[in-house]
Amino acid sequence: MEDKLILSIESSCDETAAAVVKNGREVLSNIIATQIETHKVYGGVVPEVASRIHIEVIDKVVKEALEKAGVSLKDIDAIGVTYGPGLVGALLVGLQYGKGLAYSSKKPLVGVNHIEGHISANYIEHKDLKPPFVSLVVSGGHTFIVYVKDYGEYEVIGQTRDDAAGEAYDKVARAIGLGYPGGPKIDKLAKEGNEDAIKFPRANFHDDSLDFSFSGLKSSVLNYLNQCKMKDIEINKADVAASFQKAVIDVLTQNVLKTCKEKGVNKIAIAGGVASNSSLRKTLIDVAGKEGIKVLFPSPVLCTDNAAMIGSAAYFNLMKGKVSPFNLNAKPNLKL
Structure with missing residues (x-):
């Protein structure tokens, strides 16, 4: 051709x-x-x-x-x-x-x-990748789980009902004084923190939907920070970053794996700016690997x-x- x-x-x-x-x-x-x-x-x-x-x-x-x-x-x-x-x-x-x-x-x-x-x-990064596969698109403005049936043919399985994951990262980063853009800064700081230090909520819908919601999580982080200030409790920013990040990644991982099982697919292609997040990559590779599911992602520039x-x-x-x-x-x- x-x-x-x-x-x-x-x-x-x-x-x-x-x-x-x-x-x-x-x-x-x-x-x-x-x-x-x-x-x-x-x-x-x-x-x-x-x-x-x-x-x-x-x-x-x-x-x-x-x-x-x-x-x-x-x-x-x-x-x-x-x-x-x-x-x-x-x-x-x-x-x-x-x-x-x-x-x-x-x-x-x-x-x-x-x-x-x-x-x-992912087609650029992985020359032999062909549909069908499941894609997790996570960026500053978007959070989607997509079933890629064929080239140019998509079925949206889940999406955020409010804030995108990357948007929540930016807002939490601003609240703890890390500045913009928040994603890479929280990812870096989280490595120094305890991800189990603070119990932030995970939004799950009762209608069997695989949609996401991150506004409640963001509000929970802001409330935690305000309560610490009011009670004059020292804030461990690394613990906040790690605990917040774990709450985001838990839900992303859980929903995308459910999609793979429902569709009988053994490939996940991550995409979007948050696909560069080291913790998301590691968690997905570890958890999906146990289920025999291969995780693909583009290099950072893509x-x-x-x-x-x-x-x-x-x-x-x-x-x-x-x-x-x-x-x-x-x-x-x-x-x-």
């Missing part, structure tokens, strides 16, 4: 990214311009600021992706671009730029769901928002004839 090159663009939050991906699995370039240092001052992403920076750097990032891959626009077979979910202003920058490129170069436009991109990062994962998803959509019209609009609340 003839090789297919996808030029892909991702701008759903605070990373401006472009990549060139060959046949959905080989990354020829993956350029990411991050805004973390800019937003750190505010303790989180400011949407208007993010959009403005995307506009300033996107042209440079796309050109760099093509140059690093050693190709020109005429060598590209399709333009893949994230159109949701995410911050609407940020999404529009990448989408409009991608539309312009596709229209002017007469290339097919392939709109990609950001969540689908995260799942597809866990965060990047365009290579969008290029992979776009390739498999293109192969199924899924191309997008030029009136495609950004959808901040796009469902998988």
Whole structure:
């Protein structure tokens, strides 16, 4: 089969990214311009600021992706671009730029769901991975358990009913004075703490749902911190971090293993920013291993928002004839 090159663009939050991906699995370039240092001052992403920076750097990032891959626009077979979910202003920058490129170069436009991109990062990391498998998508804005039936075919088994896991990490990190982004900082501090020191709640629903809820856990941590301050009790931040993290990971692990058993699947592919979390990886590998279930995860650069994962998803959509019209609009609340 003839090789297919996808030029892909991702701008759903605070990373401006472009990549060139060959046949959905080989990354020829993956350029990411991050805004973390800019937003750190505010303790989180400011949407208007993010959009403005995307506009300033996107042209440079796309050109760099093509140059690093050693190709020109005429060598590209399709333009893949994230159109949701995410911050609407940020999404529009990448989408409009991608539309312009596709229209002017007469290339097919392939709109990609950001969540689908995260799942597809595993196709890049694990060249022999094929559906069906179960994917656990955990990031700052998303927490999903997805049954991947085939390329581009998904069944959402469970999702958060309130805060995403990564969002809870950021809020707890801020409350104990660790700053932004919270995920890596809590993961690091938790290594010094006792995960059984504080009993934080685990939300389980009585309707046999495999959904998640992290708002109660977050509130419980904040209440614990406030009570300590009121009673003038010294707070052991490492114990708080470790106990909070264990509560999150217990529920994620329990629900994803239940899904594997229900679907008769022996592969879990983790995806999203929180997939880099060392404790989540270790716990899942240990617990799933006892059940004969293999756990796969992408390298850290493919866990965060990047365009290579969008290029992979776009390739498999293109192969199924899924191309997008030029009136495609950004959808901040796009469902998988």
